[in-house]
Amino acid sequence: MYNPDMEDTSSEKMPLSQHLEDLRKVLFRALLGLLVGVIAGAFFVKPVLDFLARPIGGVGNLQVIEVTESMSVYMRITLLIGLIFALPWIFFQLFSFVGKGLKKSEKRGLIIAIPFATVLFLAGGTFAFFVMLPASMKFFTSLLAVDTSLRLSSYFGFVTNLIFWIAMSFELPLLVFVLTRVGVIKPDFLTKGWRVALVVIAVLAAVITPTGDPVNMVIFMLPLFVLYLMSIGLSMLAYKARRANESESPEEV
Numbered sequence: 155m156y157n158p159d160m161e162d163t164s165s166e167k168m169p170l171s172q173h174l175e176d177l178r179k180v181l182f183r184a185l186l187g188l189l190v191g192v193i194a195g196a197f198f199v200k201p202v203l204d205f206l207a208r209p210i211g212g213v214g215n216l217q218v219i220e221v222t223e224s225m226s227v228y229m230r231i232t233l234l235i236g237l238i239f240a241l242p243w244i245f246f247q248l249f250s251f252v253g254k255g256l257k258k259s260e261k262r263g264l265i266i267a268i269p270f271a272t273v274l275f276l277a278g279g280t281f282a283f284f285v286m287l288p289a290s291m292k293f294f295t296s297l298l299a300v301d302t303s304l305r306l307s308s309y310f311g312f313v314t315n316l317i318f319w320i321a322m323s324f325e326l327p328l329l330v331f332v333l334t335r336v337g338v339i340k341p342d343f344l345t346k347g348w349r350v351a352l353v354v355i356a357v358l359a360a361v362i363t364p365t366g367d368p369v370n371m372v373i374f375m376l377p378l379f380v381l382y383l384m385s386i387g388l389s390m391l392a393y394k395a396r397r398a399n400e401s402e403s404p405e406e407v
Contacts, residue, residue, distance in 0.1 A: 180251040187243035188236055195235030202231055206283070206313050209291055216306040223307045234314050238276070245271045252336060264332065271328045278324030281377060282317045289373060290316070319362045323378055330385035334392035341389040344382075351382050 207213045218224055237244075249264040290312075333339045344351070355378050359371040 176251060176254065180247045184240075184244045184247045187240040187247070190236075191238070191240030191243075192232055192236030194239055195232045198235055199228055199231050202235055203227075203310075206231075206310065209287055210304060210309065213306075216304050216309055218306045220307070223305070227306050227310045230310060230314055234318065237318075238279075241272045241275055242268055249332070252332060264335070267328055267331065271325060274324045274328055275321045278321035279317045281324070282320035283313075286316060286320060286373060287313060320374065323358070323362065324381060326378070326381045327385040327388050331388040331392050334389040335396060337396065339389065341386060341393050344386045344389055348382070348386075352379065355379055355382065 203213055207216065210216070245268045246265075249268060253261040253264045330339070330344065334341070355375055356371070359374040359378070362374065
């Protein structure tokens with residue numbers, strides 16, 4: 155397991171097979187943590203179901219037409235709760251793998267980023283539920299001005315997908331920070347490519363948002379572009395810190 159106080163081995167060269175073996179171990183530990191989170195999440199399914207069903211007046215307003223529908227929804231919600239519970243552990247495992255080629259000071263920076271990653275994910279999920287979901291539901295249910303009967307699996311599949319993908323998109327600043335810290339990208343790349351980024355954000359908004367209307371796309375594009383601007387600032391900080399570390403020590407990172 156990764157320990158930031160271990161002796162710095164950044165200058166050592168490892169074969170590709172060793173990197174792949176380390177990656178396999180990291181993914182296994184991450185999946186094991188997710189399994190533990192899912193088991194713990196099974197005890198919170200009922201209150202989470204009630205909370206997610208508030209926009210449509212409660213679970214009682216949903217219909218079930220298949221025998222296994224309730225079970226599939228139960229497992230979907232359990233998986234989402236388990237993922238949220240296991241996020242810090244999963245991020246720790248991923249960052250420990252990335253940090254193997256860094257110095258001690260740089261590894262500590264990645265450790266600090268773990269709670270930040272969790273907060274960003276939760277912020278994205280909160281934004282999806284309280285901002286995106288009401289706008290999307292209003293669009294869908296009022297499109298043809300007819301009475302709408304919602305299925306249990308359809309509604310919760312829609313909600314969980316929306317929360318997950320928008321929450322993942324909120325990880326952009328942290329991803330940029332980590333990639334800059336390990337030397338994959340530079341701030342100049344982000345500042346010069348903001349026009350391309352805006353086009354990519356528009357495409358992502360069209361794919362991720364559940365509706366194709368411009369209102370919902372703009373609702374998603376604005377915070378994502380703000381996150382991109384935040385990413386530029388974090389990239390500058392990470393690049394400055396990396397240059398400072400390299401100037402202090404001439405060894406190759």
